[in-house]
Amino acid sequence: MDEDCLFCKIIEGSIPAAKVYEDEQCVAIEDINPQAPTHILLIPKRHIATVLDLAPEDAALVGHLHLNAADIARKRGLTDGFRLVFNCNAGAGQTVYHIHLHLLGGRTFGWPPG
Numbered sequence: 259m260d261e262d263c264l265f266c267k268i269i270e271g272s273i274p275a276a277k278v279y280e281d282e283q284c285v286a287i288e289d290i291n292p293q294a295p296t297h298i299l300l301i302p303k304r305h306i307a308t309v310l311d312l313a314p315e316d317a318a319l320v321g322h323l324h325l326n327a328a329d330i331a332r333k334r335g336l337t338d339g340f341r342l343v344f345n346c347n348a349g350a351g352q353t354v355y356h357i358h359l360h361l362l363g364g365r366t367f368g369w370p371p372g
């Protein structure tokens with residue numbers, strides 16, 4: 259728990275969020291400012307600031323986030339196309355320094371991303 263971290267506060271429950279999934283390792287919440295009809299954030303319960311702070315022993319956790327994102331995409335009928343994104347550091351638009359996997363779906367996406 260990082261006292262200054264928005265997502266740690268959401269995980270702890272002191273800041274509310276629309277939770278769509280939870281298990282012992284992660285939570286999934288609706289993004290407060292959705293960029294697509296479905297925009298969900300998969301967040302590990304343990305505070306990790308950026309993808310660059312991941313250690314080899316976190317590999318299963320990162321996989322776990324992706325597998326749960328795929329489950330949610332399947333349940334929401336998004337299998338024609340969805341996007342999974344980790345933004346890392348300011349140059350990529352990271353604003354909350356507790357890693358989170360964006361699941362975006364429900365519209366078509368351009369490539370390359372902006």
Ligand code: 5GP
Pocket residue numbers: 264275276287288289290291292299344345351352353354355
């Ligand atoms: P980043 O830019 O760090 O990759 O993504 C942070 C995401 O968190 C943004 O999409 C933003 O809309 C979302 N966000 C910021 N504050 C809150 C909040 O208080 N609640 C929820 N549910 N999402 C938030």
Ligand code: ZN
Pocket residue numbers: 259260263264265266267304305306355356
């Ligand atoms: Zn945190």
